[in-house]
Amino acid sequence: MSGAERWSRRAVLATGVALVAMPQIALAGSAKVKAQLGIRYARAARFQAPEPVPFGQPDFLTPSALGPSCPQHSPRYQPQSEDCLFLNVWTPDPQPARAKPVMVYIHGGAYSSGSVADPLNDGAKLAERGDVVVVTVNHRLNVFGYLYLPDRFPSSGNAGQLDLILALKWVQANVAKFGGDPGNVTVFGQSGGGAKIATLMAMPEAKGLFHKAITMSGQQVTASGPLNARKRAQAFLDKLGGDPASASTEAMVAALSATDPVMGGGLYMGPVLDMKHLHRHPFWPDPAPQGNTIPMLLGNTVAETRAFFPPDHPKLQGLDWSNLAQRAGPELKVDIDPAWVVAQFRSRYPADTAEQIFHRMVTAGRSWRGQVEEADARARARVKKTWVYQLDFEAAKHTDDIGLSFGTFEDPTLARQAMSDTMMDAFVRFARTGNPGWASYSVPDRETMVFDNVSRVVKDPRKWERELFARVPYIQPGS
Structure with a gap:
């Protein structure tokens, strides 16, 4: 068709x-x-x-x-x-x-x-x-x-x-x-x-x-x-500082702010x-x-x-070709040279801005x-x-x-x-x-x-x- x-x-x-x-x-x-x-x-x-x-x-x-x-x-x-x-x-x-x-x-x-x-x-x-x-x-x-x-x-x-x-x-x-x-x-x-x-x-x-x-x-x-899940559970328990079976709902929610020991950032469940x-x-x-x-x-x-990184997101403020690889690389969630990826995308889409390339890269690589x-x-x-x-x-x-x-x-x-x-x-x-x-x-x-x-x-x-x-x-x- x-x-x-x-x-x-x-x-x-x-x-x-x-x-x-x-x-x-x-x-x-x-x-x-x-x-x-x-x-x-x-x-x-x-x-x-x-x-x-x-x-x-x-x-x-x-x-x-x-x-x-x-x-x-x-x-x-x-x-x-x-x-x-x-x-x-x-x-x-x-x-x-x-x-x-x-x-x-x-x-x-x-x-x-x-x-x-x-x-x-x-x-x-x-x-x-x-x-x-x-x-x-x-x-x-x-x-x-x-x-x-x-x-x-x-x-x-x-x-x-x-x-x-x-x-x-x-x-x-x-x-x-x-x-x-x-x-x-x-x-x-x-x-x-x-x-x-x-x-x-x-x-x-x-x-x-x-x-x-x-x-x-x-x-x-x-x-x-299961091993990573145990690590995350321990990070949560350390933040909670008490028995999860009896802790208040409010304390449980507050302890969700623990750092993920596997990926960094917020705790994955x-x-x-x-x-x-x-x-x-x-x-x-x-x-x-x-x-x-x-x-x-x-x-x-x-x-x-575009939902995760709206125009006012810190990663997009001051974004240009000099820092695109550094900012986009961690968001790709795969082990690949982000500078090489940027170069490939720029060659493929020469009319795109740095922000447009950011979204193309991260959408394709991660989402x-x-x-x-x-x-x-x-x-x-x-x-x-x-x-x-x-x-x-x-x-x-x-x-x-x-x-x-x-x-x-x-x-x-x-x-x-x-x-x-x-x-x-x-x-x-x-x-x-x-x-x-x-x-x-x-x-x-x-x-x-x-x-x-x-x-x-x-x-x-x-x-x-x-x-x-x-x-x-x-x-x-x-x-």
């Missing part, structure tokens, strides 16, 4: 996908979406595996309050509580003639922050436009969900993942009451949410709980090794290769076989790092590389049901795909509404049928849907940048 061809009925047919055979996507209409918020799905003592809570008979026609978010450094999401195992459901019709696909959203914020209380995660517009049941989930984060204390608490290093597994079990048992099909569940998540999904695809306890997966700027090629709940790395040395039966849609934004590793691993394993997208619209940065995929984007314009409609329709088509509507990913072609004002399939986009960083081994930050 030519680069100028619009992603239309004709364009999709050109990829070899018979769109006419796919169910039609329901557009937003007059139907009122019903919401049930703050449903408890489990309880958990600190550092312990969660215990399920039987579902009662709530009046899901009347919205209630969102449940609390997990304690974290950011005061953005309130209230916060260690008792945070709640989910929310939106449905266009609780008693449909035919059960609807279910889309379960897992929020980002790495493994340390975030919440589905964010207004961007409101599921009403997606549920209405797609005629699907939308579920969003809160779970334990940072030390409450991932502090590795195996000698005292055997499940502590993966408690947050176990929360998500129980939430998915709740969906299996109860979503039919909301008009959803427990046999057609798609998990989707951005950033840390995508990484959590990649990890679930390697966890035996999650087998069979979901049937399709969408990861948005979030990958987990390797999990944290994430899933641990504990050989109890996680027996292998999700995508190393190959994709976990358990996940190879699951259709997967992977995506990234074209300028991820995009994991997605390439995962998609290529599935292709090498001959997993046919893999699709990839790249969001180019308005030079998209990290998190820009959240509002577009939910229809909750900020500062609405006609162009953003059109882009949102396109992304929502692709996600829903994937959730409904297991195929988003374009050619699946293969090596060496690396077919990728580029979402933009004119959306199109491109073979191996940013090939030169991919090949440059493929010269060095990929090491998942935090592992």
Whole structure:
């Protein structure tokens, strides 16, 4: 398909996908979406595996309050509580003639922050436009969900993942009451949410709980090794200066300011290769076989790092060619000569400013590389049901795909509404049928849907940048 061809009925047919055979996507209409918020799905003592809570008979026609978010450094999401195992459901019709696909959203914020209380995660517009049941989930984060204390608490290093597994079990048992099909569940998540999904695809306890997966700027090629996880736990305990089992919530959050003994900077928390709940790395040395039966849609934004390094960031103040390598090098997270990288990028993109090269380098080296590793691993394993997208619209940065995929984007314009409609329709088509509507990913072609004002399939986009960083081994930050 030519680069100028619009992603239309004709364009999709050109990829070899018979769109006419796919169910039609329901557009937003007059139907009122019903919401049930703050449903408890489990309880958990600190550092312990969660215990399920039987579902009662709530009046899901009347919205209630969102449940609390997990304690974290950011005061953005309130209230916060260690008792945070709640989910929310939106449905266009609780008693449909035919059960609807279910889309379960897992929020980002790495493994340390975030919440589905964010207004961007409101599921009403997606549920209405797609005629699907939308579920969003809160779970334990940072030390409450991932502090590795195996000698005292055997499940502590993966408690947050176990929360998500129980939430998915709740969906299996109860979503039919909301008009959803427990046999057609798609998990989707951005950033840390995508990484959590990649990890679930390697966890035996999650087998069979979901049937399709969408990861948005979030990958987990390797999990944290147990030795590094112990080092991080010790650094946290040293900062805490007390018993983590009895310390106050406030003291636990304050001790998150400990320095990471492995990478420096803030303390990393994430899933641990504990050989109890996680027996292998999700995508190393190959994709976990358990996940190879699951259709997967992977995506990234074209300028991820614009979210991490806004124009007023200290690294960008006074940035020029004389200091670019020094400032960008540590952000690449791989062992490569940053001065050589700068020279290569300057030669390739001679019209770019130092700031533009900074974002190109760091996005390609750090933020995009994991997605390439995962998609290529599935292709090498001959997993046919893999699709990839790249969001180019308005030079998209990290998190820009959240509002577009939910229809909750900020500062609405006609162009953003059109882009949102396109992304929502692709996600829903994937959730409904297991195929988003374009050619699946293969090596060496690396077919990728580029979402933009004119959306199109491109073979191996940013090939030169991919090949440059493929010269060095990929090491998942935090592992």
